[in-house]
Amino acid sequence: MEQEFCRPSELNFKNKLHEECGIFGVYSFNSNSKISELCHLGLLALQHRGQESAGMAVSNYNEIKSYKAQGLVNEVFGGEELSKLKLKEAHMVLGHVRYSTGGEDIPENIQPLNVNSSKGKMSLAHNGHLLNALSLRTELENEGSIFHTSVDTEVLAHLLARAEAADIPTAFKEIHSKLKGAYSIIILEGERLIGLRDPKGFRPLVIGKLDDSYIMASETCAFNTLGAEFIREVEPGEMIIIDNDGLKSEFYSNNQHTEQKSLCIFEFIYFARPDSYISGRNVHQVRREIGRMLARDSIVKADIVVPVPDSGVSAALGFAEESGLPYQRGLIRNSYSGRTFILPTQKMRELKVRVKLNPVKEVVSGLRLAVIDDSIVRGTTINSLIKILYKSGAKKIDVYSASPQIVYPCYYGIDTPEQSELIAGDSTVEEIRDMIGADSLTYLSLLGLISAVGIEKDQVCTACFDGDYPIKPGS
Amino acid sequence: MEQEFCRPSELNFKNKLHEECGIFGVYSFNSNSKISELCHLGLLALQHRGQESAGMAVSNYNEIKSYKAQGLVNEVFGGEELSKLKLKEAHMVLGHVRYSTGGEDIPENIQPLNVNSSKGKMSLAHNGHLLNALSLRTELENEGSIFHTSVDTEVLAHLLARAEAADIPTAFKEIHSKLKGAYSIIILEGERLIGLRDPKGFRPLVIGKLDDSYIMASETCAFNTLGAEFIREVEPGEMIIIDNDGLKSEFYSNNQHTEQKSLCIFEFIYFARPDSYISGRNVHQVRREIGRMLARDSIVKADIVVPVPDSGVSAALGFAEESGLPYQRGLIRNSYSGRTFILPTQKMRELKVRVKLNPVKEVVSGLRLAVIDDSIVRGTTINSLIKILYKSGAKKIDVYSASPQIVYPCYYGIDTPEQSELIAGDSTVEEIRDMIGADSLTYLSLLGLISAVGIEKDQVCTACFDGDYPIKPGS
């Protein structure tokens, strides 16, 4: 019996697509001795966007102090470390949470990235993915650049440093056309905090206000935790500059009005926290509508509706509302499993699920269940869950996926398995149903999804479902 | 602006009563090289019963190896430490999770307690509280005993060591009449694993089976995680002895048949995990029935039912079912807050709540809410929640408590605030309603609670509600 090492990401996301990063920055007009505590809380609220490392950089305009480490936000910043990040007259802070893939899990890659250049010191936090990072990197290396990390944020830092413009905002306008891909970025430099969102707006970025401070964050849920006011989203192609003169906006993209938007639709399905707002829509409400849509499109014969908690809860509520079936708590989630540990491999797959989810026999026994999950990626978790539910006496199990079949990899900052590992990569719904062992399997249609989200198809990225890539990889 | 240090217990339980311990033991008929991994998973499933320290003792009959430390189960056992607990030919393991109060938060107090005596080495794990621990301790000290810890488990160890009987089971029968209070105990010693439950059965203790192993645990949810079979409860006054000959049962209490039982009714309300079974009842179903009872006894005028997650979810479902009102997800819980960290004190109280719970504006805005919480202890959390919900646009807030007013301290292993800190300690329902800022406040009646649980009043302990103490403190 061998052992297997469980990372939080495996427990929580192995069978999920997942976001690679959350970013958070504060600019305070008056110096604020508690600014790193604000960032700590903000990152805590964004923890669902990255659980493997966390980092922070504090600035008093003259000096930038940074601390970064592997672990959950509270493991990195819950103890003494926060006190080491104190700077007199601190005005700005920048934070990052990150999910990282195995091979490049080196300390140097933890963000924010802190560099010096002829334009001074700057700290960068990035959510997204540059498709042409490798070719830009090769080009830069050929021009003599050296790289310390393997994150594409460093490519951006080089481009900014090499730009002719003397200041970072102008430099970004000078080089932005070289960047192909998804990026929501916050840059802390000099006496400025800069927020940038790519012209297609793949990943979210929002602006808030708390007392005498402006905040930028990946999601509005960070404002909820701080009691801050949500001002508005950073628009695709927009650059926000916050300095002592206040908040300024500029659209750096040349074709701002013609550029087709490509907001990641999966933010609505799974990534974002239910209390967040994206594109003016509350995520929970969108998911509820998705659940309703799912029920509306199906002939539902189950006795009860059972969500896979927590990510399936909102859709299951909508599904129950629409179908008129009772919403029941057939699965209980252990909220204390979110940290790396070692599992004996025997019965590994089932154990991984059982550590996190357990059925309530009294609820499911003897009944036909409509089990609602937000998505099915590799199919292993739902397969284990179905087995466990049958063992607990479920009579029949109808599985409903609150998203269409995931068929194509994402190139815009989401970690997707190889296409061959995607259960829908090469199989029909019937085949998938058999593989996961359900009595029936229903996927939300892409049209249903778009209609539930309520954004025009040509304003969202649905590439993982239909392969319609807004920016062609490899091009 | 000062700082305040947040322990997980504060974030999760400050406004809750809370269990002080979870215990878990395995006896394997064949040696099992993965026995410490089983215990790790078992403790993980019992983590909700104690978040401040964790410990384990492994035995191969000849040797006992132990590791204990402050922190969550995965912080203590998620890394290298588990590998240091390996023993060749290991047959038994004993584990403990603990919540500890500030003053006695010393490493020596972390369980299991490992001692040597003329009866050999033994390791003890205790859930409960001995009312006469102090007088027994003084008596033992006067007879020359020395104490290394301040936990009452050490009192029991002394009594067992001083008993005339040569073996631990007989020794326990000899001394048990000296013990006044609540105790569910697992003792690992020699080639035996012993389970004990006090004659009144205050705290739960259950028996399970996995492959060639017997397991004892505080709750059946630990069996769920391991995929083990639930056999039965240890009865009040029963001693379970598991050794190479199998599992034996014995009733040590003299008045086994006349002794009135006093199962802690709060296990049903809050402590136990919803998928656990206590006294033959599924905890989730009991809570659902509690919710129904609560709705049945009230005139409900709200628009929607909103649970305080996660502990209010089951009752809210029952409440919605009975009232016919829609169950809605008006509050979102951040599942990544379970670890000590430092909070800036400004707006402290609200921040503590916001780090863990956030409203969904779209759900609650403009509506009258029936907010269902499992219990109200000091009233500060619900007070903050109500403020936050109003800020999010709630029109009216009717609060329903799924337990009666908590008026009296517990002496049987539950950490309760001073009576003066209990919001119901000295106030009428109207006064409490005003203090928490709700439009209306409804408590479940004690009769309603007993009826929902379905156990005779004289078989449960309800002292925290009515002051009817099964064993008088101080006597």
Added chain:
Amino acid sequence: MEQEFCRPSELNFKNKLHEECGIFGVYSFNSNSKISELCHLGLLALQHRGQESAGMAVSNYNEIKSYKAQGLVNEVFGGEELSKLKLKEAHMVLGHVRYSTGGEDIPENIQPLNVNSSKGKMSLAHNGHLLNALSLRTELENEGSIFHTSVDTEVLAHLLARAEAADIPTAFKEIHSKLKGAYSIIILEGERLIGLRDPKGFRPLVIGKLDDSYIMASETCAFNTLGAEFIREVEPGEMIIIDNDGLKSEFYSNNQHTEQKSLCIFEFIYFARPDSYISGRNVHQVRREIGRMLARDSIVKADIVVPVPDSGVSAALGFAEESGLPYQRGLIRNSYSGRTFILPTQKMRELKVRVKLNPVKEVVSGLRLAVIDDSIVRGTTINSLIKILYKSGAKKIDVYSASPQIVYPCYYGIDTPEQSELIAGDSTVEEIRDMIGADSLTYLSLLGLISAVGIEKDQVCTACFDGDYPIKPGS
């Protein structure tokens, strides 16, 4: 090529006998907020007496706060931990450094030992060994005592707790006759600091004064570090009580005047620091005299005198003085090797030596060397050194041991290898010379040693050389 784990004790002492403990206590007449820092420095000065763990207990009369951990003094107390040991109005502190043998290397065994009893809280620090610890322990266990540790200090704590006398000093007088063996002990309890030395005075214990504080320590070198004044030794059979009334002395032993003293002669040879005073003699000067004696008794034909640093330096200086040969630095010691680490086993033995000691080729090449080591225990280090010196060009190597052949194990607190591992356990000098590969080998005679130390033979313990045990083991 396997790996081997090197503990500091191995690097420094594997081929040495070594002391098991150093103890240090301070009583301050006025409360002293820096008392734990004093103890830290005192323990640092006694680090040579124990490198595997360190502990401290601070008292303000009402409360005792303690911290203990594995590691060197600065690893345990060099960081944040010292600040956690702060007590308001602290008056007393007790510290301990320990060398521990593998099997019992459990955290519970780290001293000082902190216990509660009917006589209140007390903290004990022990240097020495009770020969009858096991039989006392069995006796105590048969009377119902339980043991948390495997150190004999806990036996003493039990005896004190069980004594009829209400106070610790009287209790000690009541029970001292039960103790057989070597003990220098400091007890911190109530409002008193108590120092005890066994009637034969095996191990040292000294009294000093610094400002408004009395200090007790294993060696006077601790006073040197603090700039404290050395008052006097604690006499064999003496109990020192320091409280608010000052320092009191009492001789608890019944046969104080007839009892034969047995000061460990090895303190002079190796254990004590050269700047310490023992029995009125400066350790360095005694070692110098030992070196002179060694040269006086031999026909020395070497070209130069080479010490094995640091422990052979003082004797080598005396040897050079007496022989008239030049003292030369033929071996260099790396002072940065004092911490556990992993060594590849290939060429293991030589590597272990080379990590710590390296020859100076220019000094030794072509010459006949008189190599002076303080003692030869298992012979492996000197064997490796001789090989290395030959490789560096030494022509001939005459080895001189500044102590007689070590033939018998010590039962009084010194860790000696099994007799079979002692190179002199069963071999003639000629055989040893051949085993270590020297051209000649000369041991100091026991008479020469005693004469150099200048204490009557019947006042010192020389059991490791002649088997003349002052207290018979097993009796």
Added chain:
Amino acid sequence: MEQEFCRPSELNFKNKLHEECGIFGVYSFNSNSKISELCHLGLLALQHRGQESAGMAVSNYNEIKSYKAQGLVNEVFGGEELSKLKLKEAHMVLGHVRYSTGGEDIPENIQPLNVNSSKGKMSLAHNGHLLNALSLRTELENEGSIFHTSVDTEVLAHLLARAEAADIPTAFKEIHSKLKGAYSIIILEGERLIGLRDPKGFRPLVIGKLDDSYIMASETCAFNTLGAEFIREVEPGEMIIIDNDGLKSEFYSNNQHTEQKSLCIFEFIYFARPDSYISGRNVHQVRREIGRMLARDSIVKADIVVPVPDSGVSAALGFAEESGLPYQRGLIRNSYSGRTFILPTQKMRELKVRVKLNPVKEVVSGLRLAVIDDSIVRGTTINSLIKILYKSGAKKIDVYSASPQIVYPCYYGIDTPEQSELIAGDSTVEEIRDMIGADSLTYLSLLGLISAVGIEKDQVCTACFDGDYPIKPGS
């Protein structure tokens, strides 16, 4: 009474000049699974050249794995970390120990520096200092380079990356003329290990052989520890390339034959370990000759010669030989003080000395002492020592410094205090004598030093004594 934080560098070197780095690299012709252990031992032997951080990079030609952290070598690599540095088929390793000044004590600065460029991955370890690092850096930044660290090694990495040549050796030849200053560098890249020494040869660099491996190291003492054979020095202006074809040498400097050499003479006085060889001279023997020279030039009237251990020992031996006075151990060194800790400030200065050095009263009392120190930097240590020696009864104290007055700062890789902090910066010998409180003070003359070292004046750097800078700073 405030507290002050003691770094090892303060205890050991505050009153010393000190080396900033030690470097060590191994190239093994066959893959070697223990290559990181070799590096660990090599760094341990070079620990005296840097105590604040340590790092290692291992290569199997395809991949470079690196680990770096603050702390002593055994703190960084004594535990589990070494095992994480394993690479299958490892052929090369590069290590670094570093002393760092306060302000730039950031993790990014720990070496070796690992970077990627168009020329592949490389790892650099540097001992020395580039005088024009800042201007090169500004130039590079102006050309668009970004910097992650504040060490001048990164400047070199940029220059190599930007060079036109495709391979690193050719690139170095292309850019070397831009480098002004002192550098002994080892570069691990591709399938090569490259050693470089600046044309003036300020800092040492040596080549050794062990089994099937070549080794390069700052000092030969690393070969002693490993039992490796010392081959030769890397010459000033030489580039050593070790790859599968063996070891190649090349002189990259254009004016190899005319360039005046400038070996740092302080390596002989203090930096190097006594068993090392520099420029064909054994360091211990040079120091002994320095001591002789010092005695020869003076009228010595003392009773005994007392070294300040360990750095003054070799010179004191020579001094005693020449003067005919007895060499005595008047000061004892505590070898366990080498790690950061907190000291109470009261009597701070004396305490700092006493923690490390203590007088032997019996040796010094009543006598006139010739105290031999290797050098006097700020004068505070010798001042404290003199006070302590007087307290111990010394009658008169003649201080001899084994180096001339240190008057000028070093710009070639040695951390020197501000000139105003140098006791000889602006004072006569008489004034210094009075400031340190000695009865007499004698400095070795520069001519005497050069004569003792035995290298022509124009082949060594003596700038700290005479301000004769081989490369002008600021030029």
